[in-house]
Amino acid sequence: MNEARAILVDGAWRNNPALVQLLGLCPLLAITTTLVNGLALGLATTAVLVATNITVSLIRGALVPAARIVTFVLVIASLVTIVDLLSDAFLHDLHQTLGLFIPLIVTNCAILAQAELVASRRTIGIAVLGGLSTGIGFMAVLVTLGAIRELVGQGTLMSGLDQLFGSNAAGFQLDLPFDGILVAALPPGAFFGLAFLIAVKNHFSARNNETKDERIAEPRETSS
Amino acid sequence: MDETEPKILPAVLSVAAIATVAAFLVTGSYELSHERIEANRQERLLQSLHEVLDSSSYDNDLTASRISVVDAELLGTAEPVDVYRATRNGQPVAAIFASVAPRGYNGPIDLLIGISADMTVTSVRVTNHRETPGLGDAIDLGKSSWILGFDGASLSAPELADWSVQADGGEFDSITGATVSPRAVVKSVRDTLIYFERNREALFSNAADLTDE
Numbered sequence: 001m002n003e004a005r006a007i008l009v010d011g012a013w014r015n016n017p018a019l020v021q022l023l024g025l026c027p028l029l030a031i032t033t034t035l036v037n038g039l040a041l042g043l044a045t046t047a048v049l050v051a052t053n054i055t056v057s058l059i060r061g062a063l064v065p066a067a068r069i070v071t072f073v074l075v076i077a078s079l080v081t082i083v084d085l086l087s088d089a090f091l092h093d094l095h096q097t098l099g100l101f102i103p104l105i106v107t108n109c110a111i112l113a114q115a116e117l118v119a120s121r122r123t124i125g126i127a128v129l130g131g132l133s134t135g136i137g138f139m140a141v142l143v144t145l146g147a148i149r150e151l152v153g154q155g156t157l158m159s160g161l162d163q164l165f166g167s168n169a170a171g172f173q174l175d176l177p178f179d180g181i182l183v184a185a186l187p188p189g190a191f192f193g194l195a196f197l198i199a200v201k202n203h204f205s206a207r208n209n210e211t212k213d214e215r216i217a218e219p220r221e222t223s224s
Numbered sequence: 225m226d227e228t229e230p231k232i233l234p235a236v237l238s239v240a241a242i243a244t245v246a247a248f249l250v251t252g253s254y255e256l257s258h259e260r261i262e263a264n265r266q267e268r269l270l271q272s273l274h275e276v277l278d279s280s281s282y283d284n285d286l287t288a289s290r291i292s293v294v295d296a297e298l299l300g301t302a303e304p305v306d307v308y309r310a311t312r313n314g315q316p317v318a319a320i321f322a323s324v325a326p327r328g329y330n331g332p333i334d335l336l337i338g339i340s341a342d343m344t345v346t347s348v349r350v351t352n353h354r355e356t357p358g359l360g361d362a363i364d365l366g367k368s369s370w371i372l373g374f375d376g377a378s379l380s381a382p383e384l385a386d387w388s389v390q391a392d393g394g395e396f397d398s399i400t401g402a403t404v405s406p407r408a409v410v411k412s413v414r415d416t417l418i419y420f421e422r423n424r425e426a427l428f429s430n431a432a433d434l435t436d437e
Contacts, residue, residue, distance in 0.1 A: 059242070064234050066231070066232075070239050071238065071239060074242055074246055075246070077246075078249060078250050081253075082250060085253050085254055085256075085257045085258075086253060088257065088264070089256070089258075089264065096268075153358075154358070180358070182359075185358065
């Protein structure tokens with residue numbers, strides 16, 4: 001149970017793929033113009049991550065070490081193709097928005113890293129957890145960055161929610177009384193926003209480490 | 225063979241086996257989804273066609289009425305341009321052109337231009353563009369209602385000479401901060417009207433055959 005928690009914390013926070021490992025930035029920077037786009041790509045990436053980890057974990061006994069990377073790429077590419085086809089058929093509106101970026105999930109190194117470091121060595125349960133935590137960590141960054149850029153860039157929040165959850169959800173859109181600062185919606189805004197998020201993450205991590213160090217350091221000081 | 229050397233044959237066999245399974249799975253999901261994907265595309269196409277032409281104004285199968293025409297000068301691209309022809313009781317009602325405005329700020333702008341048989345614009349929509357977010361993208365109905373300014377326009381209203389944005393001395397609204405994008409769209413709509421005027425007879429030569437009945 002403790003290991004499960006450790007894996008979740010590790011993927012979602014301590015070793016967050018987007019903020020710490022800096023993997024998968026190509027789709028991340030390109031798609032995060034709105035919260036909903038970020039959420040949708042996050043869901044698709046998580047689905048591919050978990051499916052890849054399950055598949056790789058299942059065939060890990062039959063993996064030939066020399067051919068493992070080829071195998072991972074093959075598995076990832078097939079799964080992404082399947083997600084692409086199925087989402088085109090059954091989530092057509094969403095696919096219209098994400099169409100270009102679903103194939104890009106193949107290039108997300110976070111998935112390959114998970115397959116190599118976790119799924120090919122661990123049991124299926126751990127592999128699912130690893131995929132899930134990495135996916136959640138990645139999605140959290142996508143959603144936050146999307147929200148920041150949408151809010152600052154066009155003064156709205158949750159626009160296009162109906163593409164994800166049906167026409168009833170359109171009412172959830174928030175409109176702020178300002179037009180937005182254009183640069184946030186443009187590619188530079190993606191870099192500024194990501195840099196900001198990484199800085200915030202580093203700030204909190206640094207502070208946590210400090211308090212831990214102090215706790216360890218305190219007894220020494222009193223004893224000396 | 226040296227024991228430390230990687231063995232090629234097992235590696236090839238395992239990759240081949242996995243590739244075979246993967247091919248079956250991908251083929252399977254293609255079979256499962258391709259009809260639905262095609263139906264989705266048709267429906268979306270019909271939806272976008274109905275944006276520029278009232279669905280009650282015609283009675284033929286619009287998606288089946290498509291022909292391709294080529295006119296690099298007036299339709300904006302050397303590629304074939306799709307034209308959908310709407311008829312009612314075998315009589316021409318309107319044509320919808322998937323024209324291209326070649327000189328957008330960031331490349332070509334894809335348009336759908338509906339023109340009724342009496343030579344007035346029913347409506348215009350932008351279907352694909354890469355104009356600057358916040359500036360040129362106001363040509364998109366999702367961003368502003370600028371594009372609705374074409375509804376009801378024709379080559380005589382406004383006069384041909386006034387088919388330009390106000391910034392250029394014409395009749396159509398300008399867009400603050402963007403000159404290139406609206407200029408490209410206005411020119412494309414005007415040229416498509418000119419094309420339709422010249423080719424109306426040929427476009428509807430088999431109008432009677434288009435009816436469902």
